[in-house]
Amino acid sequence: MSDQRYLPDDEYTREFEASVTSVDEADRTVVLDGTYFYKEGGGQPADHGSLSWDDGSARVVDVRQDHGEIRHTLDGDLPEPGITIHGELDWERRYAHMRYHTAQHVVSKVVLDEFGASTAGNQIHTDRARIDFEPAEFDADDLRTIERLSNDQIEQDLSVEKSRRSRDALETETPDGRTNLDLIPDHVDPLRAVTIGDVDVCPCGGTHVDSLGELGRIEIIDRTSKGADIDRIEFVLDDSG
Ligand SMILES: [Zn+2]
Structure with a gap:
């Protein structure tokens, strides 16, 4: 299960650090050990934003839940599993x-x-x-x-x-x-x-x-x-x- 860190009442955090749990190269999705990105659901669209790390970065263009895991779809580089990323939400959205x-x-x-x-x-x-x-x-x-x-x-x-x-x-x-x-x-x-x-x-x-x-x-x-x-x-x- 991915940790949805905004729950129950931390909805104003826009930047965070997390480590990469898994990467799916075919789907270009990554799972983190915890995230502040909202996954599409309940009539509310997914958050967008960016992930960056030592030697790469990518835009987060979709976030969905799949069997208890929160999958971030990336446009850009793909990180290696186990590294630490910096996440930033598109706050206006x-x-x-x-x-x-x-x-x-x-x-x-x-x-x-x-x-x-x-x-x-x-x-x-x-x-x-x-x-x-x-x-x-x-x-x-x-x-x-x-x-x-x-x-x-x-x-x-x-x-x-x-x-x-x-x-x-x-x-x-x-x-x-x-x-x-x-x-x-x-x-x-x-x-x-x-x-x-x-x-x-x-x-x-x-x-x-x-x-x-x-x-x-x-x-x-x-x-x-x-x-x-x-x-x-x-x-x-x-x-x-
Ligand atoms: Zn509500």
């Missing part, structure tokens, strides 16, 4: 994902509380995000309500805490309809929990900011129907104000 992923939690909980709709899927980008809600059929007033309630929480600059919690505790604390814990294999215990103020608790392995003030303002830019019971909302964050 990672931080954008942290902001949009945290905003997704805020909007998902607001919609659950106000409309009783659960999050059926989501996709984060560096400049926008979308969430599919079910069952849902929002009108223009509903969208303004979701925006206003989400921005109220951001203006309160609520804290975002990440911790390891027992599965039992999370099963009790996670609001009904917030997430389906049954989809997470039984042997995963403890789980990583993301808690926003006293408003929301949710198991999640993604990367998030430390306080909602970092989000700026949420603006919903699109709503589309994705079938009988599913509505998709797309939003952007504006930090100019």
